[in-house]
Amino acid sequence: MSMAQILLCGGAIVTLSMGIRHGFGLWLQPITQSMGWTRESFSLAIAVQNLSWGVLGIFVGMLADRLGAFKVLVGGSVLYALGLAGMALSPTSTLFVLTAGVLIGAAQAGTTYAVIYGVLGRQIPAARRSWAMGVTAAAGSFGQFFMVPVEGALIANFNWSNALLILAVFALLIAGLAFGLREPGFGGGAAMKREQTVGQALKEAWTHPSFLLLTAGYFVCGFQVMFIGVHMPSYLKDFGMAPQVASYSLALVGLFNIFGTYLAGNLGQKMPKRYLLSGIYSLRSAATIAFLLAPLSPWSVYIFSAAMGFLWLSTVPLTNATIAQVFGVQHLSMLGGFVFCSHQIGSFMGVWLGGYLYDLNGSYDMVWYLSIALGVFAAIVNLPVRETPIPRGTAAQPA
Incomplete structure (x- = not known):
């Protein structure tokens, strides 16, 4: 299995899975208005x-x-x-939670970064x-840039329910791409050599301060x-912005994230990843403050979207590469x-609080302020992360 094949198939899978996911905010108003939900x-x-x-x-x-990635990706x-x-x-909001919530959540777990990484x-x-992880994260960003306008067009031309059925067909393409990620040593009867049990790997990680700090930063x-x-399209519509402004803004996030994630993956090979992560979270808070202080216009939205896009998923390759560097790759998908x-x-908290506090206060202001404060918190907790591999023989060494 060549590096080009891994990157091509893995990148295409993440493009589809993340691209579909990033467009769900476009369905908020069509579905709630059609079904009479809040x-x-x-x-x-x-x-x-x-x-x-x-x-x-x-x-x-x-x-x-x-078992290897192939079977998980097909499922x-x-x-x-x-x-x-x-x-x-x-037909009901309860069934909507089970399908859009539980079922699609399980599907995303099996088709995105943890499995591909x-x-x-x-x-x-x-x-x-780190570079390869940055390339794959950039593919996910391209998915947002490409798929969000496609999803907006599908809603406009086929109505929201038919648009979702068309996307269901797109999702099946992932199973075909999974054939390019069948790894040697899985499924052929020969088990991979295990130098750590699952329990040993978990104990090691959860007693390591850096793992806890990375986990806290990733929450933010x-x-x-x-x-x-999810809430940016409705936030902009509340201020009288045309629907295409929201679509373009989310597409810009995806476009600039292509460059941001690729650069982050590249820099992660040359600089301490903890400093890069701290800088990313700090810049997110600064960009949000500037957006809220500036007069709201299509151009201010586009500039903010480009800035946030550059910082959007750039944490993903850096965080996962740090885990691989410190703990090895034997249990990388699990960790x-x-x-x-x-x-x-x-x-969960960002999406739910956005809706809850909007219904409570009639605005998103409180959630914006909370996002800024959390960004500062994440910038601080990433600084003490130690990137030194754990000395436990070959298990700690890169594959």
């Missing part, structure tokens, strides 16, 4: 989706480390298609690993990106799943 009802479903993704991602990571592709179809056809960690040399990342991704669970708890 914004909190829709927000709760997307919040549950993020929580489901995070919690199930731990167990999906264990499966991927044990995730099928679940994604079923979840999107269920999202389109749900496990393949990269095992198959890409350590000298190129999830809170910020999902609040903006990455635990850290990502924290990210998704933050995502």
Whole structure:
């Protein structure tokens, strides 16, 4: 399995999975207005989706480390298609939470970074690993740039429910791409050599201060990106902005994140990752403050979206590369799943609080202020992270 094949297939899978996911904010108003639901009802479903993704991602990571990525990706592709179809056809908000929330969350756990990064960690040399993770994260950003306008066009031309059914067909393409990520040593009867049990790996990680600090910082990342991704379209519409401003703003986030994640992955090979992570979180808070202080206009929205896009998923390759560097790659999907669970708890809070505090106060101001404060917190907690590999023989060395 060549590096080009891994990056091409892994990048395409992340492009589809993350691209579909990033457009869900475009459905908030069409669905709530059509079904007579509140914004909190829709927000709760997307919040549950993020929580489901995070919690199930731990167990999906264990499966991927044990069985290989291929089987997990095929299963995730099928679940994604079923979840999107269920999202389109749900007659009640409860069923909507189960399909858009639980089912799609499980699908995303099996088709995104934890699983793909496990393949990269095992198959890409350590000298190129951070770069390769940056390339794959950039592919996810391209998915947002490409898919969000496509989803907006599908809603405009086919109505919101038919648009979701069309996306369900797109999600099945992931199963075909998974054939390019079948790893040697999985599924052929020969088990991979294990130098650590799952329990030993978990004990080692959860007693290591740097793992806890990375986990805390990733919570903030999830809170910020999902609040903006889901609620930005409605925030702009509340101020009288045309719908295309929201679509363009989310597309700009995806476009500039291509460059941001690629640069972060590159710099992660040359500089301490903890300093890069701290700088990213600091700049997010600064960009948000500037956006709230500036007069609101399409251009201020586009500038803010470009700035946040540059910082959007640039934490992903740096965080996962740090985990691989410190703990090795044998249980990378599982450990990455635990850290990502924290990210998704933050995502749950960002999405749900956005809807709850809007319904309570009639504005998003409190959530914006909370996002700024959390960014400062994340910048501080990433500074003490230690990137030295744990000295436990070959298990600590890169694959």
